[in-house]
Amino acid sequence: MPRVAEAYLHALLAADREGARQVVQAALQSGVSVRDIYLEVFQPVQREVGRLWLLNRVTVAMEHFCTAATQTIMTELYPRILSARRIQKTLLAACVGPELHEIGMRMVADFFEMGGWDTYFLGSGVGADRLLAAIRFRKPDLVAISVTMTYYVAQAKEQIGCIRREARNPAPAIMVGGLPFLADAELWRSIGADLWSPDARHAVESASAWLLGKGQTMSGEGTGRHG
Amino acid sequence: MDQSNALSLMEKLRSGTWHRHKAMERLPFVTALVEGRLPLDSYVGQLRGLAVIFSAMEQALADSTSPLLVRLRSIMKSRFQLLCEDLAFLASKCVPDILPAVRLSLEIAAEIRKVVLVSPGEFLGFIYVLEGTTRGNRVHLSDIKDCFHFPEEQGTAFYAGYGERTRIHWEEFSFILNQANRELHPAAMQGAEKMYEALERFHFALFPLTDSARGLTATALNPEAGDHPVPRDAVILEAALRAARRCWDEFPYFAIRYGSRGRRFADSDAAWLASLSDLSARVIADQVLWFGRVLSCRGMPTLLLERQLELLADELAGKGKAGAEEALFQAAADLRKAREQWMPPDCWARTRKRLAELPVLSRAADLPDLPSIFSAALADQRAGIPECLHSLMNWLRKTGRAADEELDGIRAVLAAAYRAQGDGKEEGGA
Numbered sequence A: 001m002p003r004v005a006e007a008y009l010h011a012l013l014a015a016d017r018e019g020a021r022q023v024v025q026a027a028l029q030s031g032v033s034v035r036d037i038y039l040e041v042f043q044p045v046q047r048e049v050g051r052l053w054l055l056n057r058v059t060v061a062m063e064h065f066c067t068a069a070t071q072t073i074m075t076e077l078y079p080r081i082l083s084a085r086r087i088q089k090t091l092l093a094a095c096v097g098p099e100l101h102e103i104g105m106r107m108v109a110d111f112f113e114m115g116g117w118d119t120y121f122l123g124s125g126v127g128a129d130r131l132l133a134a135i136r137f138r139k140p141d142l143v144a145i146s147v148t149m150t151y152y153v154a155q156a157k158e159q160i161g162c163i164r165r166e167a168r169n170p171a172p173a174i175m176v177g178g179l180p181f182l183a184d185a186e187l188w189r190s191i192g193a194d195l196w197s198p199d200a201r202h203a204v205e206s207a208s209a210w211l212l213g214k215g216q217t218m219s220g221e222g223t224g225r226h227g
Numbered sequence B: 001m002d003q004s005n006a007l008s009l010m011e012k013l014r015s016g017t018w019h020r021h022k023a024m025e026r027l028p029f030v031t032a033l034v035e036g037r038l039p040l041d042s043y044v045g046q047l048r049g050l051a052v053i054f055s056a057m058e059q060a061l062a063d064s065t066s067p068l069l070v071r072l073r074s075i076m077k078s079r080f081q082l083l084c085e086d087l088a089f090l091a092s093k094c095v096p097d098i099l100p101a102v103r104l105s106l107e108i109a110a111e112i113r114k115v116v117l118v119s120p121g122e123f124l125g126f127i128y129v130l131e132g133t134t135r136g137n138r139v140h141l142s143d144i145k146d147c148f149h150f151p152e153e154q155g156t157a158f159y160a161g162y163g164e165r166t167r168i169h170w171e172e173f174s175f176i177l178n179q180a181n182r183e184l185h186p187a188a189m190q191g192a193e194k195m196y197e198a199l200e201r202f203h204f205a206l207f208p209l210t211d212s213a214r215g216l217t218a219t220a221l222n223p224e225a226g227d228h229p230v231p232r233d234a235v236i237l238e239a240a241l242r243a244a245r246r247c248w249d250e251f252p253y254f255a256i257r258y259g260s261r262g263r264r265f266a267d268s269d270a271a272w273l274a275s276l277s278d279l280s281a282r283v284i285a286d287q288v289l290w291f292g293r294v295l296s297c298r299g300m301p302t303l304l305l306e307r308q309l310e311l312l313a314d315e316l317a318g319k320g321k322a323g324a325e326e327a328l329f330q331a332a333a334d335l336r337k338a339r340e341q342w343m344p345p346d347c348w349a350r351t352r353k354r355l356a357e358l359p360v361l362s363r364a365a366d367l368p369d370l371p372s373i374f375s376a377a378l379a380d381q382r383a384g385i386p387e388c389l390h391s392l393m394n395w396l397r398k399t400g401r402a403a404d405e406e407l408d409g410i411r412a413v414l415a416a417a418y419r420a421q422g423d424g425k426e427e428g429g430a
């Protein structure tokens, strides 16, 4: 797999979006799963691009290009993501307040979708009001909030407080994730979240385990809110 | 035969976007300007947003190797510089931003950076619209003057643009753009539409003004800063800007190497650093380390950040911001400790002295801080950031300040210092 990631990165750095797309298509045809493409190609490549920017080896423009290309290619994979069976659980996902980094959250949402959840991703720049309105409308089982820039952790805490106060019936579980939580393993607890996860794959597993622990089933039958 | 095929790109762009052009003239922003009732904040907001957009466009042009773009670049003036001049005159740094306009300008800038790589035709359409504003501006230059009455024609450099040369410039510009490959025409048309539409939305955000959408962003301090928080507290923000100036003055290296662009980054970076002061000590330490690395890789050793934090703490002293002062002072102390661990004070002093004695550095009278900067870069190298030294060496070579043998001389002093640390004395004897 690192070879696929390398080839993908190589194509992106040559501003060859078509080449990058072909690398992904070839990997899928050879049996690599969408999940692996996400976590073993897109994620490390995005982080590597960030590292190269930090080292002053790629320009901001190139970093933007890589991100935009990855987002486009992710969109093209949608048909493969949407086909999963449904489990009657709903996820509402958003990036906190002014946070612009949205690929991580989108990946997480896509993993939930592949796990059979109905997912609603509000994107970046979502204020508390919009988030609350969406919670009231969608009545999600789980609200996922992503933070990348450390200075927005405080806003995530405020948003969580707000959800706890304003959305009690039914009260969704709240999960957080993103770079600052990777750096500090206790941070999620200190801002009042119910759970966190280091990446998209674990996120679905932890959420399912957490809901099961609360007596909900994960099949849509039994005690699930939509059951 | 399809008539439109016979038309030049400029003719197509002009006729295809005529309706957009007319719509721009009817914007509430323009009407208010013509009627002399445009608020100054809307004008400042326009210049700030356009500075974000033009800096992205000019950077994209500067990075391009396409012959057509290279030719265009050769006849185009930096209108980003004109915007910076106006903003400097308006001393607008503490005028609150119009937040939706800032967001839109950042989105347009991001789109420019992407499009130049994926769709050269669309990029031509973008340039057509952006460069075309120079003609509309000429028409409205007198409105700006009548509206604001700035002394001695200041604050209007962007609107004045190419001045008397506007018409000739536009002819040259059209001539070059018309050389574009015909295959690019449809995309150029699309790009022009897209840019007009984006600028329309941007101007709707600028006027009429609503109070709720105001606040200060990093782009007010520096149009190239991107998107990061700045302190909401004016006392802290002003302290940050003063600290930036002091640090800048203490190290002439900054001005000589990084010029006015660096000066703008000094302000926005200082504001960002000050905004960290609300966070926990651990998070501050983490962010400072990260930022030190970013700067070091661009030729500014961590020592400079250490000093900046000290000055920031100093500026906050006695301003009733003890928490922030303490947090920033601690961050500076941590950096100092780490630096001294990689390069103890005696080794530092010896290396500095040896470097100062080298003719290549002693003759650089305008850069008395270079020996310290090099010593600090060595400390960074030991801490695992070799990029700073490379960057410094390259800069000295590229600017003709040092010949290859002289760089070898610097390397020899640094290598001796590096080796000496192991046994506490310098190799080759002092």
Ligand code: B12
Pocket (backbone or CB within 6 Å): A039, A042, A043, A046, A047, A048, A049, A050, A051, A053, A054, A063, A064, A067, A098, A099, A100, A101, A102, A103, A104, A105, A107, A108, A144, A145, A146, A147, A148, A149, A150, A175, A176, A177, A178, A179, A182, A196, A197, A198, A199, A200, A201, A203, B225, B226, B227, B228, B287, B290
């Ligand atoms: C692309 C990018 C951008 C793009 C984002 C575009 C977009 N539409 O997303 C743009 C250009 C907007 C951007 C802007 C900035 N960026 Co940026 N960016 C990146 C970059 C290169 C990649 C991000 C990414 O896509 N990662 C890949 C995803 C898959 O990984 P992930 O986000 O970690 O997500 C996984 C997990 O964390 C977890 N997860 C994430 N969210 C959630 C949520 C839940 C609920 C759960 C359970 C799990 C979870 O699961 C995900 C999938 O497995 C990173 C580099 C990096 N190391 O990440 C820098 C980086 C994050 N940016 C950085 C910076 C500094 C900035 C700016 C301040 C620059 C500037 N001056 O403008 C601004 C800030 C903008 C803002 N207000 O948010 C720094 C941050 C350093 C720091 N100080 O902490 C980084 C690390 C770059 C670097 N190497 O220095 N950036």
